[in-house]
Amino acid sequence: MCWSDQTVHFTFPKGSSNGLSHKDLGEVTLEDANGGKYQGLRTHYKWTPGLVVRDWRYVVRIASIDPKNIGSNSLRHALIEGLNMIPNTNMGRTAIYCNQTVKTLLDIEASDKSNVMLKTENWEGKPVTTFWGCPVRRVDSILNTEAAISA
Template sequence: MAILGTSYWNLIDVLKAGGDGIGDVVEALTQLTPFMKDANVITCNKGTKHVSSIRTGLPQVSWGALYQGIAQGKGDYTQVEDTTGFVEGLSAVDTRLLALKPAQAAKLRLMEGQGFLESMAQTMESAIWYSNVQLNGKQFHGLAPRYSALANGNVINGGGTGSDNASIWFVTHGDMQTSVITPENIAAGVQRDDKGEQRVMDGAGNPYYVKEELFTQHAGIAVKDWRYNARICNIDVSDVIAGTVNINALLRKAYYRLQGRRSYQMEKPGQVSPGRTVIYMNKTLAEALDAEGTNGRSGADNFIRLSPREIQGEEVQSWRGMPIRETDALLNTETRVS
């Protein structure tokens, strides 16, 4: 049963949102959710699922000689199936409540709708990193479950052993690398459907009327070639704050694990889809990297190793030409990867 004041707005909520004038709300709960800005988006090739064919073996070739035949060979392939999930939010505001503020009714609905959009963005960003279909079949498979063991050559151990660990990610976005997938016949991004006035029931089964808006977003992740991504895990946050973790050294290790190392806009000649590599970390690690890069670990120079770049009109820090994105969805409380 939905509870007034918990699931639905009441008059007190409206007054808190700005009083008689319905003032602008400070979005103090807004977080940085940058992954979707960089994402390469493709449509599923199997309804709500996307099947990728991955080459696991090259065809055999042989040295030739005059008057001799050519040995036959074939490549080996395997198929990987990725699924999508969807997040929904339903905003319902009592029509009698809107009637009390007729001049601000549209703004009230917009204000509440923006909260749903932010909540969905945070939910989706978190799922991109940590969602696991083996734990929740409604969700899609995120990146952390795919890079969850040190036996993976592209998982680098940061040395942390406690429960206050964080990760840094290198993700290459591209058709042949990592993509956000959306179901067939459904547009990418958040879909808003204004349901208008609806008759609903209260907890006692009595009817009343609300204005409803339905927000929906479908998405999933497909990793076609795992070699183009890397995860630096087990970075002890307390050690980072104490300044005893060499983040540049960890970034260097991850960099040399990447297939086809390149920056955001560099291309590899002859490759159909070069992709673009972006580094993701949370604010704690970004600040530590900035401090480490400004003065050098020995303090003997003032060479700034991070450089600003402009990407789609936005200035971001970059490391070896790859942009660094801060995301609040990457936690400081990850368990140790073994």
């Protein structure tokens, strides 16, 4: 996905504080696992973002990845094909989103110092796996159990 004002971006309701609101519910008595009581503060948060897809070509989905049969070459080839489907990765900040299984495979590949496509870089003091300079992000809502897409 390539993020920018001209491709894909988030938006928030006009006049809101980035779509985030909160309501202070005050001090309440809470109970721990052992039955002990203590005072706590409760707050209700609500976030109402919107997603704007100005140009659908800047969002690419690589589907039907079988984690049992995935070889490092086939995954890298799929990532190359996906990135090359984006018309211009210089239009914004490009990132790769995947589940824990795929992220783990990419992290293992990045630990191989001879691999020039996948690297572990240090961003703001934290290790980040990148593929051709694009950060790889883990999203737990992407599942391995989704139905395969047939042609």
